[in-house]
Amino acid sequence: MVIALQISSRELEHTKKYPNEKVISLGIGDTTEPLPEVITSAMSDFTLALSTHEGYRGYGAEQGNKTLRKAIAETFYRDLAVNDTEVFVSDGAQCDISRLQAYIDSSVIIGQAGDFQDGTGKYQNIEYMECGPQNHFFPDLSKTPKTDVIFFCSPHNPTGHAASREQLEHLVEFARENGSIIVYDSAYAAYITDGSPRSIYEIPGAKEVAIEVSSFSKLAGFTGVRLGWTVVPHELLFSNGFPVINDFNRIVCTCFNGASNVAQAGGLACLSPEGYKAMLSVVGYYMENANILVDTFASLGLKVYGGVNAPYVWVHFPGSSSWDRFNEILEKTHIITVPGSGFGPCGEEFIRVSAFGRRESVLEASARLKDTFLP
Amino acid sequence: MVIALQISSRELEHTKKYPNEKVISLGIGDTTEPLPEVITSAMSDFTLALSTHEGYRGYGAEQGNKTLRKAIAETFYRDLAVNDTEVFVSDGAQCDISRLQAYIDSSVIIGQAGDFQDGTGKYQNIEYMECGPQNHFFPDLSKTPKTDVIFFCSPHNPTGHAASREQLEHLVEFARENGSIIVYDSAYAAYITDGSPRSIYEIPGAKEVAIEVSSFSKLAGFTGVRLGWTVVPHELLFSNGFPVINDFNRIVCTCFNGASNVAQAGGLACLSPEGYKAMLSVVGYYMENANILVDTFASLGLKVYGGVNAPYVWVHFPGSSSWDRFNEILEKTHIITVPGSGFGPCGEEFIRVSAFGRRESVLEASARLKDTFLP
Numbered sequence: 236m237v238i239a240l241q242i243s244s245r246e247l248e249h250t251k252k253y254p255n256e257k258v259i260s261l262g263i264g265d266t267t268e269p270l271p272e273v274i275t276s277a278m279s280d281f282t283l284a285l286s287t288h289e290g291y292r293g294y295g296a297e298q299g300n301k302t303l304r305k306a307i308a309e310t311f312y313r314d315l316a317v318n319d320t321e322v323f324v325s326d327g328a329q330c331d332i333s334r335l336q337a338y339i340d341s342s343v344i345i346g347q348a349g350d351f352q353d354g355t356g357k358y359q360n361i362e363y364m365e366c367g368p369q370n371h372f373f374p375d376l377s378k379t380p381k382t383d384v385i386f387f388c389s390p391h392n393p394t395g396h397a398a399s400r401e402q403l404e405h406l407v408e409f410a411r412e413n414g415s416i417i418v419y420d421s422a423y424a425a426y427i428t429d430g431s432p433r434s435i436y437e438i439p440g441a442k443e444v445a446i447e448v449s450s451f452s453k454l455a456g457f458t459g460v461r462l463g464w465t466v467v468p469h470e471l472l473f474s475n476g477f478p479v480i481n482d483f484n485r486i487v488c489t490c491f492n493g494a495s496n497v498a499q500a501g502g503l504a505c506l507s508p509e510g511y512k513a514m515l516s517v518v519g520y521y522m523e524n525a526n527i528l529v530d531t532f533a534s535l536g537l538k539v540y541g542g543v544n545a546p547y548v549w550v551h552f553p554g555s556s557s558w559d560r561f562n563e564i565l566e567k568t569h570i571i572t573v574p575g576s577g578f579g580p581c582g583e584e585f586i587r588v589s590a591f592g593r594r595e596s597v598l599e600a601s602a603r604l605k606d607t608f609l610p
Numbered sequence: 611m612v613i614a615l616q617i618s619s620r621e622l623e624h625t626k627k628y629p630n631e632k633v634i635s636l637g638i639g640d641t642t643e644p645l646p647e648v649i650t651s652a653m654s655d656f657t658l659a660l661s662t663h664e665g666y667r668g669y670g671a672e673q674g675n676k677t678l679r680k681a682i683a684e685t686f687y688r689d690l691a692v693n694d695t696e697v698f699v700s701d702g703a704q705c706d707i708s709r710l711q712a713y714i715d716s717s718v719i720i721g722q723a724g725d726f727q728d729g730t731g732k733y734q735n736i737e738y739m740e741c742g743p744q745n746h747f748f749p750d751l752s753k754t755p756k757t758d759v760i761f762f763c764s765p766h767n768p769t770g771h772a773a774s775r776e777q778l779e780h781l782v783e784f785a786r787e788n789g790s791i792i793v794y795d796s797a798y799a800a801y802i803t804d805g806s807p808r809s810i811y812e813i814p815g816a817k818e819v820a821i822e823v824s825s826f827s828k829l830a831g832f833t834g835v836r837l838g839w840t841v842v843p844h845e846l847l848f849s850n851g852f853p854v855i856n857d858f859n860r861i862v863c864t865c866f867n868g869a870s871n872v873a874q875a876g877g878l879a880c881l882s883p884e885g886y887k888a889m890l891s892v893v894g895y896y897m898e899n900a901n902i903l904v905d906t907f908a909s910l911g912l913k914v915y916g917g918v919n920a921p922y923v924w925v926h927f928p929g930s931s932s933w934d935r936f937n938e939i940l941e942k943t944h945i946i947t948v949p950g951s952g953f954g955p956c957g958e959e960f961i962r963v964s965a966f967g968r969r970e971s972v973l974e975a976s977a978r979l980k981d982t983f984l985p
Binding site: 265267268269274276290490495497 | 640641642643644645646647649650651653654657658660661662663665666667668669670701702704705708831833834835836865866867868869870871872873876
């Protein structure tokens with residue numbers, strides 16, 4: 236939130252200073268490519284049918300349309316023994332995470348995070364797991380205190396790192412030892428290209444300790460259409476033996492009336508054989524952008540992370556302030572990025588570059604960067 | 611929730627006992643009529659355009675599309691000085707109310723309601739305002755303790771009562787005296803036919819004490835499409851002088867990523883001159899159903915409330931248990947209603963009859979009721 240406002244304000248200043256220069260944004264983590272027609276035509280058909288007695292639908296199940304829950308279970312968890320009754324359709328990962336009360340800001344709102352401590356810039360009841368190249372983007376769990384909930388995102392925004400199988404095995408083991416619940420955000424799983432796990436449930440024993448939150452937003456370009464899902468396994472129990480799924484079901488039924496039925500019709504079309512292929516070809520387009528950006532920054536002699544399993548490229552400028560690098564790039568090339576410090580203190584020497592965007596903009600940005608910074 | 615399951619289970623028993631009888635449901639508070647084509651064709655056009663570069667949209671503003679916010683302010687609050695910046699588009703009233711932490715169940719989940727007290731069936735930190743024919747469906751405020759938040763719904767589900775101007779003036783005065791915030795649910799405002807206020811902001815001074823939550827669900831048959839809105843006036847301040855709107859904006863931006871853009875396109879079409887007319891003609895259809903049901907129960911010599919300003923008819927059976935009356939009606943006429951006690955202890959002698967449904971079912975129900983119960 237704050238970082239987005241700061242960047243907008245810098246962009247505004249910049250366009251006033253250089254009214255004739257075309258600014259290219261590699262800052263935004265939002266999809267830009269049109270949806271495949273096989274998906275929009277299914278949504279359109281569903282919508283038009285709402286004007287007929289046969290096709291009209293009122294309230295749906297709060298947990299989502301049964302057919303869609305089944306399709307999600309079969310598409311993403313086929314060999315992982317996830318049942319459709321464990322899949323809860325949502326209006327997007329952020330909304331469900333807020334219902335899970337795991338995100339820092341949400342925890343602060345409902346008063347679970349403890350006091351904000353001026354000295355450290357951290358909330359008292361939240362342990363921050365520092366991740367960077369020095370630890371292969373995975374925390375040293377031997378030094379991590381026990382918490383009730385562990386929020387973990389892979390592939391990770393902003394670093395673009397996908398946790399390896401070995402790292403996730405450590406995470407699951409750690410949660411099992413401490414009786415913690417992992418809230419695993421796999422919203423970028425479709426961008427994984429190197430065989431890293433796409434679901435926490437690929438790790439044996441994970442169903443007893445992990446909730447997985449995911450989304451059609453970056454998978455299918457549904458950032459505006461709004462659709463996601465959360466998996467709560469039957470095996471996951473509170474320390475008193477009560478199934479978490481029963482509690483989660485109660486939260487969903489009380490605080491939520493289901494995702495839009497039009498969005499759900501779109502989600503179902505995404506998971507048809509033709510829709511799935513078309514949807515992944517858009518993911519492939521963004522990953523070609525990522526590839527171009529990785530090559531560009533690497534050619535400038537910089538150490539580059541991410542971009543292989545995620546649409547984010549995380550560029551290291553050792554010893555630099557990330558706002559200084561942001562400002563230099565903007566000033567010299569008219570390209571917007573995101574200063575890493577906006578994501579937390581670990582991001583200080585980094586900038587995040589987003590691969591979401593039209594190909595011609597990415598190519599133009601690449602040319603400007605090379606023209607300006609090539610040694 | 612619980613009442614819906616109990617009714618389903620009774621219905622199942624009944625259909626096993628009478629496999630050849632056709633059950634008519636007057637129990638469900640869900641829309642049944644197809645959406646006008648002017649609305650679905652706008653949604654379909656928006657959806658198909660998502661497959662083009664010009665029409666594609668990613669994340670929208672968390673607060674909703676500016677054009678829709680303006681249209682809501684102009685359509686429903688034209689003479690009430692509500693600005694579009696005070697209108698927050700939601701995915702439905704229930705979701706926003708849960709964000710407002712006002713509904714009992716949600717309060718219980720986040721631990722604000724205090725302990726459940728077995729003796730009274732009430733939560734410790736919630737004051738229950740008893741409303742029935744004895745007090746013209748409006749609480750005796752001289753006996754009502756001060757609370758931080760007053761949740762008030764008009765027209766009211768299940769009683770169908772719309773608060774009068776005088777009643778609302780008392781409510782606003784009471785909130786102003788006590789420094790309380792009213793959360794006013796006006797989701798059924800379009801059903802008002804007798805000139806009762808359709809918005810709390812028709813009452814002078816209300817903008818300083820009231821949030822209004824509303825919805826396209828019952829207004830436009832969007833129960834499955836999911837769209838609503840909440841008005842938070844700039845004038846509404848916490849006791850420390852901070853504007854509530856700033857806090858609400860933060861909650862919306864943190865816990866919510868905006869309503870589906872397809873639903874928002876539908877909402878905008880609802881508020882075009884042609885869409886508005888078509889939408890209200892569906893409301894009129896349900897109110898004709900309500901009229902038939904009011905006449906039917908009145909002809910049986912019963913005292914009937916509601917049905918004039920809401921699609922719910924609240925039938926009084928003095929001295930009766932509401933489950934007994936539910937069972938008798940089901941047994942003798944194969945019609946499903948809702949026992950009033952499912953809404954709380956004040957509903958004990960009542961049943962709720964819903965006017966949502968096909969005309970032919972309502973007429974058939976009316977005939978069965980008269981055939982069976984006419985003296």
